[in-house]
Amino acid sequence: MNCKAVIIGGSAGSFQVVTKILNSLPRTFPVPVLLCLHRLKHVRSGFVEALSLKSNIPVEEPYDKELLKPGRAYLAPANYHMYVELANRIALSTEDTVNHSRPSIDLSFVTAANAYREKLIGVILSGANKDGAYGLKKVHDNGGIAIVQDPNECEVKTMTQSALQLTKVDFVYSTDQIISYLQKLR
């Protein structure tokens, strides 16, 4: 597969999983990784530092219109939506919350799906609401690869189950399977 980006969405129970994924990616991971994880609106710092600790690739909270580069992870900043704009740039937004969330996983996934079409891998992890289900459907509808963490492994199943209800996904994977899938990307 000719992949241009990986996008991962998660909420309650996803932190350990994301940490493990970032810890297992090769230093020269060939594409950018977008992370849209629910977080407290008013706590600006600490999250990106915590994710960076064990990550093999640099993790940053992007500034608006920043260019996406391969081998880096971009975490949606607190209280902003994170979109993928054309020409491989990030666009941030303070538009209304969606499903009570800002960042909204749906919005990040939908805009990434529009930008990357079939060259996108979308992954939905453990979480406590249905945010991300619609976004993952859009990834799938545009020909991208839709992956859902195995609900049996999730600390909170709501998010993955909602995604599975809405879309006939490509893979239901354990964390280890997600990792080995991503490790094969060239």
Next chain:
Amino acid sequence: MTELGIVDIREIIRTVKSVHDYDFSNYALTSLKQRLERVMNNYGMASADSLIKKITHEPAFFDVFLYEISVSSTEMFRDPSLWRWLREVYFPEALDKNIGKFKIWLPDCVSGGELYSLAILMSEMGLTDKVQITATYISDKVLEILKNGSYDTKKLEVSEENYKRANGARELSAYYRTDKTGIVRNTSLLANVELRKLNINFDNAPQNMKLILFRNHLIYYNPTQQEKVLQMLHRSLSVSGHLVLGIRERISGISASREFEIINETESVYRKRILN
């Protein structure tokens, strides 16, 4: 839900420009697309054509359109640490040295979150009579809503929390009342505020501003337009006047970054650089 393609969006932008002389071509496309789709949904339009027809043939609709596609910015006292800094550091120092009215401008003022927060802060600091606040926007309808004080109930809870974290002197409820339409903010806070329409090119922008609050507006422009807007703001600022951007907004364009220097990294506060 209607989905617009790039071709549709370009056609809508072209129509708006040729009929109304408003140029949206340098807006950030992704968020503009979402807002256009929202308008079409709200008005039950199935295709870009129906929107284009309405924009072309119904002059009164255009102001409504400008209102509908504006981003209602977020809660009051967003980023409480900025408001604490303004209260505890910035204003005491800036007003101490100031002679005459201290002029403040809020361009692209949509939901009034920033405007009412600032007015409350000025009132609590006893500075209302020492500042002249100007708030501008492109749509009359938005300005009307600001004037009548109505506010989105959904945003209240977060606003209350923000206000506490911003070391507000009272309770936020001292500044609004609830009636059957929802929340109505105390409009007497805006007694000395000038609210006026300003077109998309910022023609006749206010001048000699000591402070411009422009948080989370640049994000809705593409890099070309960001640079243009920054240059317009630069012209409006007085010597060493200050510009506050959103915390994930940075001035990075080559010419613009020569014209501003950052003085507070955490809160994205810039000072107009004096050019030699």
